[in-house]
Amino acid sequence: MSASSPTAPASDALPAIRPDRLPLLLIPVLALVALPLVKSFSTWVTLTFAGLAMGMIIFIIASGLTLVFGLMDVLNFGHGVFITLGAFLATAVLGTMTNWTGRDSLLFNLLAVLAAILVAVAVTGVVGLAFERVIIRPVYGQPLKQIMITMGGAIVGEELIKVVWGPQAIPLPLPVAFRGSILFGEAAVERYRLIAVVVGLIVFAAMFWVLVRTKIGLLIRAGVQDGEMVESLGYRIRRLFVGVFVTGAALAGLGGVLWGLYQQSVIPQMGELVIVLLFIVIIIGGMGSVGGCFIGALLVGLVSNYAGFLAPKVALFSNILLMVIVLLWRPEGLYPVGKR
């Protein structure tokens, strides 16, 4: 616009982008639609809570995957390894702390689980660093090789886990105080699901805060939008990426602990089994979008719980069905990310 005169009062503020809140509505709408179908209110509350808990755990696992993709176009097919590793570390840590987990005291139980989480997060973070260095760095920008090499990383990782812990399933019982349900009126909500929801909300809030309020978060978001521009401004996007990758791996480890406790047993294949679900979630959310990933994860959790109750046969395909419906509405996912 060469016509605009330099004397015109220049407003410093950019026109505000109207936030797109429509996808946020999906969750309450879905829950309300399910209510008349489920018929019983108390069952509905139980199912909704189960769905939210599952969704939160999936979100914790998938958030790293979507950010890593958004930042560097790297889709890690080996992400499942971090989940499995986290869960197996939890069995090891909680297995040695039976006198804390066996006591009927919420404090000691929480401390034990916290210890498991800390170990899992630390170890998967370090493994993530090594994974990035050895597996992913040599094949940046070569999508075909990247898919294959991360797949190879997943195979080797799974086999190594089998070497350490053996191929069989290991039970991961909930600490005593986490067992059982709390009654809200007639609706029974499992305690552990409540805890999972709380942990999920804390992680989401923390992540949201980092992404929106800190400089690093600003750089990450800018990098997802346009990495080259961020680099030309003098920031090392590679280093940022390594940080995000390690965080993503650590979050997957945390998610693995929660998921293992949710299932109450862990198998070496658990990561591989979840990865398809993760892909569905990040496609629904829009590849690279954390907000979209959050909504996608909750939707997937809710839909699979409602469908599991209403029509168990359909439940096996409900996630794919959900993905197709969302993509028909918004072909690039709920929150399409700029450059794609």
Place this chain on the structure above:
Amino acid sequence: MFRRLLSGDLPRSRVLACVLAVICLGLLFTPFVFPGARALNVAAKICTFVVLVSSFDLLLGYTGIISFAHTMFFGIGAYGVAIAITRMGPTWPAVAAGVGAALAVSLVLSLVIGLFSLRVKALYYAMITLAVATAFQTLASQLSDFTGGEDGLSFKVPELLSPGFSFSERPFLGVSLNGRLISYYLLAAATVALFLVMLRIVNSPFGRVLQAIRENAFRAEALGYRIVVYRTCSNVLSAAFATLAGALLALWLRYNGPDTSLSFEIMINILLMVVIGGMGTLYGAVLGATLFIVTENYLQDVMKLASHGFAGVPLLRDLVNPDRWLLWLGLLFILSVYRFPFGIVGKLRAKARRAT
């Protein structure tokens, strides 16, 4: 004549030619040289996987598309034969009907998946096919009236192929001449025929275009080739060959279930075979499939020995535990992707080029 049979695509390396000749002769004389059911089963598996892996190479190595739904088509072929025979009885028309129906289903599915999703980037295609394959696997295990569910289907094959049929009382060179032998040689003949057809396809002008798309899709498009059309064609062709491979497997095993033809593990195995053998050359598929299956079946014996040897060393003992064979092949796979992207065949050919 020979050159024409191989569509002008000779091994171009003396070592490679020797290895291929050894594999062919080995497969040809397996029933006589290596007695016992196990060797014959391994050889038959190598044959079907040569077809399957070659068809995957058509997609991955020649066109540069990575799909995780390849075992879906393999499974369709196997289920097609299994279901048709269970319903219609062990007759040749039933086999033909099964193969025909399976081919039709594969054709439609691959066409739909291709047209819808080959426009997008490689990553999206990989994810979409992964999701579709998972859904299909669930579907197959759920429709238990039709597919036998998790247990799968055991069935009889046409009389000519069944072990009970024998065409000569006297054993020849110590091998009883029965339907199993006929089955094996029919399987081997089908493998050779399908392999040569695929070799013809990749060395045709059409195959050239596929390779151009792999190297630089944008430039190929600029030269006037509709890449979506070519990619979809490649997808459909490879699905068709995978279906035929599945049908061969089912006829050989006289059984089909989710674990033998649909599981994700097989998908990973095929990927490993293509990459270790050499992408972008069908001989790589032969080498990869043979190496992998022989390793799968016999490396475990070697590892068992090693495991006994290291019985006192805790970690090492677990690393060479016979169940961990996939670990070593996985490492070899990663190494291949880094160090020799064109696999063993690429390495051999490069060596031959340097020598001249």
